[in-house]
Amino acid sequence: xxxxxxxxxxxxxxxxxxxxxxxxxxxxxxxxxxxxxxxxxxxxxxxxxxxxxxxxxxxxxxxxxxxxxxxxxxxxxxxxxxxxxxxxxxxxxxxxxxxxxxxxxxxxxxxxxxxxxxxxxxxxxxxxxxxxxxxxxxxxxxxxxxxxxxxxxxxxxxxxxxxxxxxxxxxxxxxxxxxxxxxxxxxxxxxxxxxxxxxxxxxxxxxxxxxxxxxxxxxxxxxxxxxxxxxxxxxxxxxxxxxxxxxxxxxxxxxxxxxxxxxxxxxxxxxxxxxxxxxxxx
Amino acid sequence: xxxxxxxxxxxxxxxxxxxxxxxxxxxxxxxxxxxxxxxxxxxxxxxxxxxxxxxxxxxxxxxxxxxxxxxxxxxxxxxxxxxxxxxxxxxxxxxxxxxxxxxxxxxxxxxxxxxxxxxxxxxxxxxxxxxxxxxxxxxxxxxxxxxxxxxxxxxxxxxxxxxxxxxxxxxxxxxxxxxxxxxxxxxxxxxxxxxxxxxxxxxxxxxxxxxxxxxxxxxxxxxxxxxxxxxxxxxxxxxxxxxxxxxxxxxxxxxxxxxxxxxxxxxxxxxxxxxxxxxxxxxxxxxxxxxxxxxxxxxxxxxxxxxxxxxxxxxxxxxxxx
Amino acid sequence: xxxxxxxxxxxxxxxxxxxxxxxxxxxxxxxxxxxxxxxxxxxxxxxxxxxxxxxxxxxxxxxxxxxxxxxxxxxxxxxxxxxxxxxxxxxxxxxxxxxxxxxxxxxxxxxxxxxxxxxxxxxxxxxxxxxxxxxxxxxxxxxxxxxxxxxxxxxxxxxxxxxxxxxxxxxxxxxxxxxxxxxxxxxxxxxxxxxxxxxxxxxxxxxxxxxxxxxxxxxxxxxxxxxxxxxxxxxxxxxxxxxxxxxxxxxxxxxxxxxxxxxxxxxxxxxxxxxxxxxxxxxxxxxxxxxxxxxxxxxxxxxxxxxxxxxxxxxxxxxxxxxxxxxxxxxxxxx
Numbered sequence: 001x002x003x004x005x006x007x008x009x010x011x012x013x014x015x016x017x018x019x020x021x022x023x024x025x026x027x028x029x030x031x032x033x034x035x036x037x038x039x040x041x042x043x044x045x046x047x048x049x050x051x052x053x054x055x056x057x058x059x060x061x062x063x064x065x066x067x068x069x070x071x072x073x074x075x076x077x078x079x080x081x082x083x084x085x086x087x088x089x090x091x092x093x094x095x096x097x098x099x100x101x102x103x104x105x106x107x108x109x110x111x112x113x114x115x116x117x118x119x120x121x122x123x124x125x126x127x128x129x130x131x132x133x134x135x136x137x138x139x140x141x142x143x144x145x146x147x148x149x150x151x152x153x154x155x156x157x158x159x160x161x162x163x164x165x166x167x168x169x170x171x172x173x174x175x176x177x178x179x180x181x182x183x184x185x186x187x188x189x190x191x192x193x194x195x196x197x198x199x200x201x202x203x204x205x206x207x208x209x210x211x212x213x214x215x216x217x218x219x220x221x222x223x224x225x226x227x228x229x230x231x232x233x234x235x236x237x238x239x240x241x242x243x244x245x246x247x248x249x250x251x252x253x254x255x256x257x258x259x260x261x262x263x264x265x266x267x268x269x270x271x272x273x274x275x276x277x278x279x280x281x282x
Numbered sequence: 283x284x285x286x287x288x289x290x291x292x293x294x295x296x297x298x299x300x301x302x303x304x305x306x307x308x309x310x311x312x313x314x315x316x317x318x319x320x321x322x323x324x325x326x327x328x329x330x331x332x333x334x335x336x337x338x339x340x341x342x343x344x345x346x347x348x349x350x351x352x353x354x355x356x357x358x359x360x361x362x363x364x365x366x367x368x369x370x371x372x373x374x375x376x377x378x379x380x381x382x383x384x385x386x387x388x389x390x391x392x393x394x395x396x397x398x399x400x401x402x403x404x405x406x407x408x409x410x411x412x413x414x415x416x417x418x419x420x421x422x423x424x425x426x427x428x429x430x431x432x433x434x435x436x437x438x439x440x441x442x443x444x445x446x447x448x449x450x451x452x453x454x455x456x457x458x459x460x461x462x463x464x465x466x467x468x469x470x471x472x473x474x475x476x477x478x479x480x481x482x483x484x485x486x487x488x489x490x491x492x493x494x495x496x497x498x499x500x501x502x503x504x505x506x507x508x509x510x511x512x513x514x515x516x517x518x519x520x521x522x523x524x525x526x527x528x529x530x531x532x533x534x535x536x537x538x539x540x541x542x543x544x545x546x547x548x549x550x551x552x553x554x555x556x557x558x559x560x561x562x563x564x565x566x567x568x569x570x571x572x573x574x575x576x577x578x579x580x581x582x583x584x585x586x587x588x589x590x591x592x593x594x595x596x597x598x599x600x601x602x603x604x
Numbered sequence: 605x606x607x608x609x610x611x612x613x614x615x616x617x618x619x620x621x622x623x624x625x626x627x628x629x630x631x632x633x634x635x636x637x638x639x640x641x642x643x644x645x646x647x648x649x650x651x652x653x654x655x656x657x658x659x660x661x662x663x664x665x666x667x668x669x670x671x672x673x674x675x676x677x678x679x680x681x682x683x684x685x686x687x688x689x690x691x692x693x694x695x696x697x698x699x700x701x702x703x704x705x706x707x708x709x710x711x712x713x714x715x716x717x718x719x720x721x722x723x724x725x726x727x728x729x730x731x732x733x734x735x736x737x738x739x740x741x742x743x744x745x746x747x748x749x750x751x752x753x754x755x756x757x758x759x760x761x762x763x764x765x766x767x768x769x770x771x772x773x774x775x776x777x778x779x780x781x782x783x784x785x786x787x788x789x790x791x792x793x794x795x796x797x798x799x800x801x802x803x804x805x806x807x808x809x810x811x812x813x814x815x816x817x818x819x820x821x822x823x824x825x826x827x828x829x830x831x832x833x834x835x836x837x838x839x840x841x842x843x844x845x846x847x848x849x850x851x852x853x854x855x856x857x858x859x860x861x862x863x864x865x866x867x868x869x870x871x872x873x874x875x876x877x878x879x880x881x882x883x884x885x886x887x888x889x890x891x892x893x894x895x896x897x898x899x900x901x902x903x904x905x906x907x908x909x910x911x912x913x914x915x916x917x918x919x920x921x922x923x924x925x926x927x928x929x930x931x932x933x934x935x936x937x938x939x
Contacts, residue, residue: 116299123300123586125544128562128578129307135566135574136311212428216548219430220563234434238552243438250438254431265426504704507660512719513691525709 013270019263023256027082030075035060038076038228042069054248062248065240074252076228081260082207084141084214084229088148089206095149096156097199103157104164105187115161121154127216134222141224144217148210156202160195167194201271208264215257230257293593297586302354304582308575309353313346362576367568372576375561380580382452383550383557385465387542389474390481395535397482398489403524405490406497417490425487430548433480437552440476448473450554477553481542488538489531496527536592540585605676607808608634608657608695608776612670615652615661624878626652626665628832632825634776639802639809641823643816643854647875649832650812651700654780657810658697659687675775693723696769698762698779698798705765706753713749716768723772738767742797759790766797777801778810783818795822816843816854828854831875831886838911847913847921850887852928872934885916892933893917893924 008014036042042063055062061070103114130147137143167173167190176186217223218231219238233253236242242249344352356362362372405414441449448454452473453464464470500506500523509519547559554560558577565573615627627649634640642650655661657672659679672679674694679687699705706715716735720726726734736746742763753761762782769777779798783791799822801807811822819826826842828835828851836848846852853871873890876882882889888898895917902914907921917924927933 116296119296120300120303123297123582123589124304125540125578125581125585127544127547128559128581131547131562131566132308132311132574132578208426215428216430219548220551221567234431238434243434244442247438250434254428254434257428258431261428262423262426265422269422502662504699504701505707507655508697508699508705509707510660511658511691511695511697512722513688513693514718514722515688518718518722522707522710526707529709 010266010270010273012266016263016266016270019259020267023078023082023260023263026075027079030078034069034072034075036069036072038073039068040072041066054246061252062246064236064249065242065246070233070249070252073228073233074230074256077230077233077253078256080141080224080227080229081211081214081257084145084148085207085211088145088152088210088214089203091145091149092152092206092210093156093199093203096153096202097160097195099153099157100160101164101187101191101195104161105168105183105191111161114157118154118157121150124151126151126213127220130213130217131220131222134217139222139224141227144214144224145210148213151213152206152209155205156199159202160198163195163198164191167191197275201268201275204264204268204271208261208268211257211264212261230254290594293590297590300586301583305354305357305579306350308357308578309350312571312575313349357579362579363572365570365573367570368573372572375573376558376576376580379556379558379561379577382555383543383546383559385452385470386474386477386481386549386555386557387539387546390478390485391535391539391542393478393482394485394538395489395531398486399493399524399528399531401486402490402493403497403520403527406494406527407501407520407523414494418494421487421490424483425491427484429480429484429545430552432483433477433549433552436476436480447476450552452556473553477549477555480549481545484545485538485542488534492531492534493524493527496530497523500526532595533592536588536595540588543581543584543588606633606673607636607638607675608810609673610653610657610670611673613653613656613672614667614669615649615656615665616668617662617665619664619879622879625668625832625881626878627656628881629670630827630829630832630834631670632827632834632837634808634810634825636775636808637806638825639811639823641819641826642810642812642829643814643819643826644829645814645854645871645875648829650829651780653829654697654778654810654812657778658695659691689723692719692774693772694774695776695778696772696774698765698769698777698782700781700784703758703761703785706761708753711750711752712756712764716749716764716771719768719771734771735767738770739764741770742767743793757790758786759793762786762790762794763797766794766801770801774807776808776810778812780812781814782811783813798822816857819843831881832878833886834912834914835887836911836913838908841908841911845921846925847907847911847918848887848915849891849893849924849928852924853890853934856928856934870934885914892927893920 008017042058044058051063051065061074063069064073099114099118103111103118126147130144130151133147134143173186173190176190181189214223214229215231215234218229219235221235223229223232223235225232230253234250234257237246237249237253240246240249360373362376364371365375368375401417405417408414437449440447450473453467453469454473503526506519506523509522543558546557547562549555550557550560551563558581562574562577562581565571565577610633611631613627613630614625617624617626630649630653632640632642642653644650652661652665655665656667657679661667667680674690682690706712710718713732713735716738717728717731720731720734732749735749739746739749744760744763744767748756748760753764756764766782777798782798783794786794795818798809798811802809802822809822811819813819820840820843823840825837825839827837828842828848830850835850836842836846842851843855846855850871857870871890876886876889883901884899885891885894885902888894891898897916900916902916904912904914905918906912907918
């Protein structure tokens with residue numbers, strides 16, 4: 001909890017936290033306050049479709065070429081973005097922490113196998129691979145999350161292994177060993193608490209990367225066709241050539257994505273300075 | 283030297299292992315295709331015998347492990363076969379697309395490294411000023427900004443609103459043919475400016491931050507004091523410091539090129555640049571799997587090789603480790 | 605006219621705790637051809653004096669008072685251009701750690717050539733000749749000049765640094781702990797080289813060290829510094845018949861000099877905090893002979909011509925010398 005307060009010590013950290021809280025609220029309550037569904041067509045009073053309309057009272061952020069409400073799409077898109085971000089962050093950090101802990105703590109063959117696996121994972125280019133997998137199966141949010149997890153776990157795994165290695169050589173660990181504590185107990189009582197701050201940091205970075213990658217995949221047309229997301233909105237706008245005429249369609253999803261990603265970045269930056277005081281001097 | 287050789291062979295082994303894993307995954311993925319893989323290239327008015335003959339020819343009736351070994355061998359020898367839809371070998375298509383991709387990446391890389399080094403060196407040398415703070419903050423924000431949205435914005439402003447620059451492609455219709463004519467033409471340059479700008483805005487942050495922090499470290503080194511005591515002008519001292527600060531940058535450049543290659547997919551779509559990334563997206567959409575797997579393979583191999591180069595290059599560039 | 609005059613030099617460092625008076629009113633004079641030894645424990649401010657003379661104080665440090673005059677010209681009153689022109693040509697440095705004093709990515713030769721090029725126009729061929737000549741002088745093979753610093757051993761690097769210091773034939777060479785981090789045997793060789801420069805070439809020298817024996821062997825005049833101040837200043841009498849208890853303690857640490865001491869004795873305790881130094885004599889807290897009077901600033905007393913001591917109790921020096929030889933005297937006080 002102390003960590004959260006320190007983030008607020010930095011003006012940029014505070015700003016980032018506020019933005020993230022706002023987006024989280026939108027993700028939870030957005031669909032409830034959205035005037036329309038994500039794929040719902042908005043009609044004029046004369047029952048004609050309200051196509052490519054600039055912002056009006058009926059459609060706060062204007063409409064798409066198919067007459068869908070950009071504002072509502074943005075709110076629904078926030079939910080998918082944060083859902084992907086959160087789940088892929090949790091998944092990758094749990095997996096990465098587990099691998100890092102096992103690798104660093106047990107060493108030997110466990111370490112060798114797990115680390116070579118990590119090396120291989122580092123060699124896989126994400127976007128091309130994800131595109132192939134998605135196009136060969138059925139695109140869905142779950143698959144995107146799974147792919148992001150497979151892509152992301154490698155970084156926390158390496159960092160946490162290094163941290164565990166340095167912890168393992170400290171006197172209090174072998175003192176606990178000598179006192180007859182079991183592996184499970186040492187991992188839980190002595191190692192995990194010292195590793196958790198790092199896990200948190202990588203979770204935050206994971207949210208950022210997850211959101212970004214989902215947006216990129218959806219923008220390329222490899223997203224879940226049944227879930228509205230910022231990337232999908234940008235894809236539709238791009239395909240329709242909205243950059244020429246319909247700025248109200250392009251800007252909201254792009255600005256939301258940039259704002260959210262930068263906000264998380266500011267939080268991680270502040271948190272990193274807390275974890276690594278040397279950074280402060282730089 | 284033997285330590286270096288040992289490290290090198292270990293790296294090479296790891297590269298082979300990674301490549302083998304990637305190929306195996308690719309093989310499995312493309313064999314998981316829904317339905318009969320033959321169905322894709324089989325014409326409706328082919329007879330059963332012709333289909334069987336074709337399957338025999340493609341080796342699709344062999345047991346899976348024979349196909350697997352043949353697949354690995356073919357890929358390792360860059361024998362990607364023919365495109366299903368374009369009347370060319372996959373290798374020829376990929377070669378052309380890679381050239382186009384490089385025509386965008388290379389200028390961006392050079393600008394990012396040169397300009398980034400200069401900015402980073404000055405920021406590190408004159409530490410603590412407002413200008414330095416502003417540089418670092420800008421770099422950090424650019425680093426985290428989603429580049430494909432930046433690309434869309436740039437396109438909206440400079441191509442559609444201001445109409446200064448063409449909205450995409452490598453050339454105007456009827457533009458120059460042939461590689462040299464192309465890349466020396468003003469038309470190509472006009473098409474290059476926007477995507478290049480977007481690439482640089484993101485890629486430059488690495489050199490800026492890296493050179494700045496190694497500069498800060500070098501500034502306190504003893505030999506800098508000696509240079510000053512020798513009565514050298516400030517700019518000479520800065521040259522010495524920068525040369526030292528460049529050492530870690532060398533490895534970074536190779537890594538950066540790998541990242542560029544990946545992030546390239548998005549920019550090539552936005553700017554309709556006929557490169558490798560765009561080819562992959564099109565091939566997947568067209569179900570031209572021969573081209574798609576070739577493209578993924580080439581990308582993965584390039585990135586792995588670049589990482590290998592990055593690891594090894596440092597050993598040669600720093601006189602201390604020779 | 606003296607070659608170098610340091611007069612009442614004050615250097616301060618900004619630290620988090622406040623301003624530290626690293627050098628506080630230090631004065632000495634170096635005549636042409638003379639070797640002056642500046643001796644004291646680490647952290648006593650002797651390296652800071654060297655840095656101030658060479659104008660390479662770190663950003664946190666600045667000269668707060670006093671003057672440094674080279675051949676009568678005040679360095680403080682020079683423009684940056686004038687300063688740069690006289691650096692290395694007039695005052696050169698053999699630094700503390702030759703390990704890091706050479707730029708790792710340039711050859712040794714190019715770093716020597718660079719010093720020449722910065723000060724005089726000389727064709728490349730003559731430059732190379734000069735460097736080869738200097739390499740011979742310091743006992744290095746001239747064809748090793750094209751090597752990179754990491755290809756040299758520590759001793760070779762320090763020789764290269766000596767050659768570099770000589771490259772413009774400067775009036776004064778500052779040698780700041782030139783043997784730090786070298787093997788004992790190599791230390792000896794390096795010191796012999798430096799003594800050579802002084803004896804054979806008549807170079808004026810400021811030799812900075814913590815090793816009383818080195819000073820005793822090489823110096824014409826000796827300044828003993830402690831906590832930023834001069835404790836004792838004079839000729840070889842400083843180690844033959846020391847007056848200041850701190851000098852006695854330093855001599856004790858080196859057996860061949862120890863005043864009738866039987867064993868190596870070190871001074872207990874640590875130097876005082878320079879942000880808020882004690883009033884009076886700075887050595888009082890560690891001095892085995894301190895009295896209540898030591899709480900007031902000690903006068904500078906000339907005990908013999910050219911031999912000055914900053915101590916209240918110079919009259920008891922005879923007794924001090926006797927007692928200083930007894931290890932019991934330097935036992936940690938029972939406080």
